Amino acid sequence: MLPTKNRLRASKDFALTTKTGVRATSLSLVLYLRANLNNPLAPQVGLIVNKSVGGSVVRHRISRQLRHLVANELKNIPPNTQLVIRVLRNQPNFQNEFNELLPKALSKFRANT
DSSP, X not given: OOOGGGBOOXXXXXXXXXXXXXXXXXXXXXXXXXXXXSOTTSOEXXXXXXXXXXXXXXXXXXXXXXXXXXXXXXXXXXXXXXXXXXXXXXXXXXXXXXXXXXXXXXHHHHHHO
């Protein structure tokens, strides 16, 4: 579970991050990362898991798995950022893709700021 300060909740923040943030893409995941000037103290993370990925049980399993992966990487995410993870398709384990995409997104973010 992510701490409250690290949860991205507002739909406008999701929209801004997905539209204006840097993007790193793989077959199953898309990571969007943008600077958050409103809360420079902690990185905020949000998930988008559409119904096309699977039923409720599948979507919640994927969300739990991704939150666990992100919680372990919070120390590597800059404190002034918002990260949105969009799931494109279901697979048994997202760890390898996430571990490849996060450094790509962070390097693109640093190059743009």
